[in-house]
Amino acid sequence: METRSINPWKWQDQRNYVQAVEVKQVAGTLYCSGQTAISADGISSDADMDTQLTEAIENLEKLITEAGYECKNTVRLNVYHTDTAAFFESFHILQAWIMKHNIKQATTVLEVNTLFETLKVELEATVVK
Structure with missing residues (x-):
């Protein structure tokens, strides 16, 4: 697999994402459903945003x-x-994870009115190999 980041500007570099990612010679693509703070038992968290x-x-x-x-x-x-x-205020947690794995991803961040039950954040990813 080969990836190439496309960044016509430089300002996004400090925000830990890229404007576009081109992927060539993919052996597989994983489309992940939104992942939230739900326990292995299926219990939705009511904790703060950091948690x-x-x-x-x-x-x-x-x-x-x-x-x-x-x-x-x-x-x-x-x-x-x-x-x-x-x-x-909690964004540093996500940035640390992105930097830990040296991820160069295209990103969209949206505020929504509600998520399932008591959830405050949901992460949806596409991963290649």
């Missing part, structure tokens, strides 16, 4: 690795949250 974002990342990473893929090959990451201010 829920951490749990959503852990669930996403578990899904990716159990499917036989690597987090570093995430090419698209959509983030849905219910509170812009709270999310961006």
Whole structure:
């Protein structure tokens, strides 16, 4: 697999994403459903944004690795949250995970009115190999 980042500008570099990712010679593509802070028993978290974002990342990473893929090959990451201010206060948690895996992904971040039950953040990814 070969990837190429396309960045007509430089400002996104400090925000840990790219404007577009081209992928060639793909051996597989994993389309992940939105991952949230739901326990292995199916219980939705009612914790704060920091805790829920951490749990959503852990669930996403578990899904990716159990499917036989690597987090570093995430090419698209959509983030849905219910509170812009709270999310961006917690954004360093997501940035740390992105930097840990050297991910160069195209990203969309959206505030939504509600998510399932008591959830505050949801991560949807596309991963290639």
